[in-house]
Amino acid sequence: MKIYVPRDAAARGLGADDVAAAILAEAGKRNIPVELIRNGSRGMVWLEPLVEVASDAGRLAFGPMTPADVPALFADLAQHPKALGLTEALPWMAKQTRLTFARVGVIDPLSLADYESHGGLVGLRRALTMDSAAIVAEVTESGLRGRGGAGFPTGIKWKTVAEAKADRKYIVCNADEGDSGTFADRMLMEGDPFTLIEGMAIAGIGTGATKGFVYLRSEYPDAIEVMTAAVEIARQSGLLGPSVLGSGKAFDMEIRTGAGAYVCGEETSLLNSLEGKRGIVRAKPPLPALQGFMGKPTVVNNVISLATIPVIFEKGAGFYKDFGLGRSRGTIPLQIAGNVKHGGLFEVAFGLTLGEIVDVIGGGTATGRPVKAVQVGGPLGAYFPRSLFDTPFGYEEFGAKEGLIGHAGLVIFDETADMLKQARFAMEFCAIESCGKCTPCRIGAVRGVETVDRIAKGDTGAIPLLTDLCNTMKSGSLCALGGFTPYPVMSALTHFPDDFSPAMKEAAE
Amino acid sequence: MTQTSTEIAARVGEILDAHEGVEGALLPILHAIQAAYGYVPRDALPIIAKRLNLTRAEVHGVMSFYHDFREDPAGKHVLKLCRAEACQAMGGDRVAQHAQNRLGIEWHETTKDGRITLEPVFCLGLCACAPAALVDGKVVGRVDEARLDAIIEGVR
Numbered sequence: 001m002k003i004y005v006p007r008d009a010a011a012r013g014l015g016a017d018d019v020a021a022a023i024l025a026e027a028g029k030r031n032i033p034v035e036l037i038r039n040g041s042r043g044m045v046w047l048e049p050l051v052e053v054a055s056d057a058g059r060l061a062f063g064p065m066t067p068a069d070v071p072a073l074f075a076d077l078a079q080h081p082k083a084l085g086l087t088e089a090l091p092w093m094a095k096q097t098r099l100t101f102a103r104v105g106v107i108d109p110l111s112l113a114d115y116e117s118h119g120g121l122v123g124l125r126r127a128l129t130m131d132s133a134a135i136v137a138e139v140t141e142s143g144l145r146g147r148g149g150a151g152f153p154t155g156i157k158w159k160t161v162a163e164a165k166a167d168r169k170y171i172v173c174n175a176d177e178g179d180s181g182t183f184a185d186r187m188l189m190e191g192d193p194f195t196l197i198e199g200m201a202i203a204g205i206g207t208g209a210t211k212g213f214v215y216l217r218s219e220y221p222d223a224i225e226v227m228t229a230a231v232e233i234a235r236q237s238g239l240l241g242p243s244v245l246g247s248g249k250a251f252d253m254e255i256r257t258g259a260g261a262y263v264c265g266e267e268t269s270l271l272n273s274l275e276g277k278r279g280i281v282r283a284k285p286p287l288p289a290l291q292g293f294m295g296k297p298t299v300v301n302n303v304i305s306l307a308t309i310p311v312i313f314e315k316g317a318g319f320y321k322d323f324g325l326g327r328s329r330g331t332i333p334l335q336i337a338g339n340v341k342h343g344g345l346f347e348v349a350f351g352l353t354l355g356e357i358v359d360v361i362g363g364g365t366a367t368g369r370p371v372k373a374v375q376v377g378g379p380l381g382a383y384f385p386r387s388l389f390d391t392p393f394g395y396e397e398f399g400a401k402e403g404l405i406g407h408a409g410l411v412i413f414d415e416t417a418d419m420l421k422q423a424r425f426a427m428e429f430c431a432i433e434s435c436g437k438c439t440p441c442r443i444g445a446v447r448g449v450e451t452v453d454r455i456a457k458g459d460t461g462a463i464p465l466l467t468d469l470c471n472t473m474k475s476g477s478l479c480a481l482g483g484f485t486p487y488p489v490m491s492a493l494t495h496f497p498d499d500f501s502p503a504m505k506e507a508a509e
Numbered sequence: 510m511t512q513t514s515t516e517i518a519a520r521v522g523e524i525l526d527a528h529e530g531v532e533g534a535l536l537p538i539l540h541a542i543q544a545a546y547g548y549v550p551r552d553a554l555p556i557i558a559k560r561l562n563l564t565r566a567e568v569h570g571v572m573s574f575y576h577d578f579r580e581d582p583a584g585k586h587v588l589k590l591c592r593a594e595a596c597q598a599m600g601g602d603r604v605a606q607h608a609q610n611r612l613g614i615e616w617h618e619t620t621k622d623g624r625i626t627l628e629p630v631f632c633l634g635l636c637a638c639a640p641a642a643l644v645d646g647k648v649v650g651r652v653d654e655a656r657l658d659a660i661i662e663g664v665r
Contacts, residue, residue: 013635013650045637180593183634218540218577219633221646257540259575262631276535276561278574294532336637338598343637366599375594379631411595411636425597429631435574 001027001034002054003073006105008041008190009222010183015066016049022067023051030074040191042105043345044092052087053077061087092346095361097323099315099331100308101184101347104191110229112237115194121245123313127202128247132162135206139309141317143329147184148174148265148302149377149406149480151328151395157299160289161207164297169209171200172274172293172300175216175223176258176265179378181409184333185303187345189216189223192307193230194239197253199309201244203299204251212253213293214303215270218260227255262379262433266479267300269435280435281479302407304333325351328394336362338375338411355389358412369414373496375422377406379429380484382491383419402491404484419496424452426488430481441482444473448489458502466493514552520545521553525560535561535571539578548579584619584626586664589643590652592629595636600653604640605629607654611661625664 005011005020020036027034042050047063053073054060060077061084062069072080087093098104107114115121127135140155161169173196177185189196200212216224231253234240242250256274258264264273268282271293292298308330312320320330328350334357336343341363358364358374365371373383382403384391391401398405413422427448434441448469454462470486477483493500524541528534538557542549549572558568572578590596590605612620612627619626635641638650644660652660 009633009648010635010638010650013641013648014638048638177634178632180591180632181595181636182632183636186634219630219643221643222648256537259536259540259577260630261575273536275533276571277533278571280574338595338636338639340637345637379594409595409636411598413598417598422594422597425594433631 001032002037003034004037004039004052004054004059005049006041007038007109007222007226008048008187009220010045010187011041011048011050012222014048014064018067019049019051019065019070022070023073026070026074032074037108039107040104040109041187041345042087042093043101043187044090044342045344046342047084057086059087061085061090092342092344092361096347097331097349098347099311099320099323100195100304101188101192101333101345102311103195104188107192109191109193109226110233112194112233112239115192119314120194120310121198121239123310124198124202124245126313127205128245128249132206132208135202136162138313138317139206142312142320143317143324143327144305144308144312144320145328145395146302147304147308147332147407149179149404151405154301154305157289157301158203158207160287161209161297161299164290166297168211168294168296169207170293170296170298171203171207171209171212171253172271172298173200173212173214173303173306174265174267174270174300175214175220175303176270177220177303177407178217178262178265179380179407179409181337181375181411182335182378182407183337184335184345184408186220186223188303188307189220190226193227194234195307195310196227196303197230197234197239199306200253201240201251202309202313203301203306205244205247205249207297207299209297209299210250210252212251213274214253214255215258215264215274216255217258224255224257231255261435262429263435263479263481266481269479270300271298278435280437281481283478304407323349325349325392325394325397327396332393332405332408334361334393335407335409336412337409339365339367339414340412341366350392350394352393353389354384354391354393354410355386357393357410358389362410362412365412365414367414367416369416371412372415372417373413373419373422373492375411375413375488376409377404377487378409379426380404380480380487381406381409382487383422383495384491385495387495402494403487419492419499420452420456423489423492424449424456426485426492427452430485434481438476438478438482440473440476441478441485444469444477444482445485448473448485452489455500460501463493463500517550517552518556521556525557535563535568536575539572543578546582548582551580584623586624586645587626587628588660588664589628589630589633591631591633591635591639591641593632593636595632596640599639601640604652604654604657608657608661611658625661
């Protein structure tokens with residue numbers, strides 16, 4: 001019997017290790033040989049731990065599993081109380097377009113053979129036959145934009161680094177996925193680490209960089225473990241090192257652990273941290289592409305951007321570009337989280353409306369109460385009310401509604417949410433995490449908390465002051481932390497004014 | 510030099526040797542020292558500064574910038590509760606309040622018996638099974654009051 005039990009942190013957090021141990025114990029008791037594979041997660045977090053059993057028809061899913069459900073796996077599978085049918089036929093799976101996440105949950109994350117048998121390394125082998133300009137052109141042609149949140153065209157960034165003259169260049173992967181509601185980077189690194197390694201190797205070969213770093217947040221111990229092991233395997237098998245796949249071209253990489261500073265997800269702050277300094281934001285220019293890590297030309301890309309590179313080279317830029325909407329090309333791994341019935345990761349072409357994502361795919365709230373607001377794009381993203389549920393998921397489309405898609409995390413709140421409290425939290429979070437370099441962020445966030453507190457006490461005259469403060473922070477901050485904190489604050493104030501008015505609040509209660 | 514500071518000098522020296530040639534080595538060094546001691550002893554700072562050709566103030570500045578590095582030892586177990594929005598949407602604030610009441614401590618404090626240190630964390634990436642916790646580096650999802658009590662009972 002071949003059985004899959006995810007080793008993804010969400011699955012482990014819901015008891016996957018206990019289920020795996022119970023399977024091995026039960027198999028031993030029955031004297032049945034079992035090949036247990038700890039795969040990544042399929043992304044259906046509400047069904048985790050999701051156990052799969054290989055059959056002639058395909059992989060059969062069972063979930064959410066507990067150790068008590070394990071003995072029945074060794075009887076008639078069709079009669080199992082947690083039987084869900086074929087994994088691939090589940091509506092959540094069938095409705096997706098899995099390009100970046102094609103292998104996540106399918107393969108053994110640390111088996112390079114498994115990786116190759118599912119299309120791995122095809123892209124890198126193709127890139128190795130191309131020159132630098134052709135590699136960069138392929139990325140530009142694909143329309144890929146930075147998946148970390150800024151949405152900057154990846155090809156243009158690579159071109160700048162490729163054309164820069166320097167004795168050393170670097171590829172830095174931003175795996176400091178600090179936004180609440182996002183976990184795509186984590187799932188990818190835990191479920192298919194070689195995709196990221198392959199993407200970084202292509203980036204290195206395309207831009208002339210020979211060294212890469214993954215700056216991985218310390219809050220992700222499982223991802224650190226898998227990535228570290230994968231880099232070691234890649235080195236031993238010649239995927240990394242002085243001659244990548246025997247090409248004579250060098251590329252190697254290191255996994256670096258962050259230390260709990262949210263601001264280090266900002267690229268210049270990340271570079272300072274990687275250099276062993278305080279994670280203080282740098283003013284731009286100079287661009288990191290010209291003067292990045294140690295002052296050398298550096299590509300700084302998000303995990304998902306880099307992990308999407310292999311499929312672009314495997315299937316071609318044209319194939320990738322054909323998915324999407326407007327200037328948002330390709331697919332986006334939506335992370336549906338918070339108070340939601342069906343939470344998890346859903347990769348799909350850009351263009352679904354927010355309402356389809358929340359009500360249809362997510363199935364509404366976990367508590368069963370009406371959805372009040374959805375925060376899209378992490379702690380710096382706007383709160384969207386139901387009246388904006390017709391907004392299509394795309395960079396420009398969300399920008400036009402005073403929001404952002406960020407790293408594509410969606411946090412759903414039911415009607416019990418107090419939006420004034422959420423606005424206060426946004427300011428408080430900015431105050432805690434500000435690096436301190438620029439005044440609008442460092443001082444503004446503290447004043448923001450005080451001003452929201454005044455409003456909470458009934459001083460509605462402070463509302464224009466809060467609006468004014470948000471404008472100052474938005475236009476005067478050096479980076480997105482201070483610059484985008486106004487998004488959640490102003491969207492809460494604009495779309496949920498009743499929560500900021502004591503009279504309305506009392507009437508509601 | 511006291512015996513402990515001699516011991517620290519030797520062990521920190523070994524850690525520094527192991528990081529020779531590493532680009533931007535300070536964070537990896539601080540992580541390694543914290544892994545060895547459970548915190549970063551004050552006596553380690555001048556040794557690091559000397560080896561990396563930095564001032565003590567610079568090393569202290571880096572260490573104090575990051576939430577992860579401790580100046581003092583933590584309790585026997587460290588319980589981190591996620592405070593971010595996805596967990597708030599699922600009652601994270603209520604669970605956090607319950608934890609503080611139950612343990613009789615505030616954030617960043619350790620119980621009187623030295624058993625548990627309670628810390629806030631901003632996002633563990635378990636946002637689709639919120640609220641989330643990290644117990645001695647092990648993730649736990651869907652933490653309600655009952656599961657939190659079980660966690661506290663489970664670590665001795």
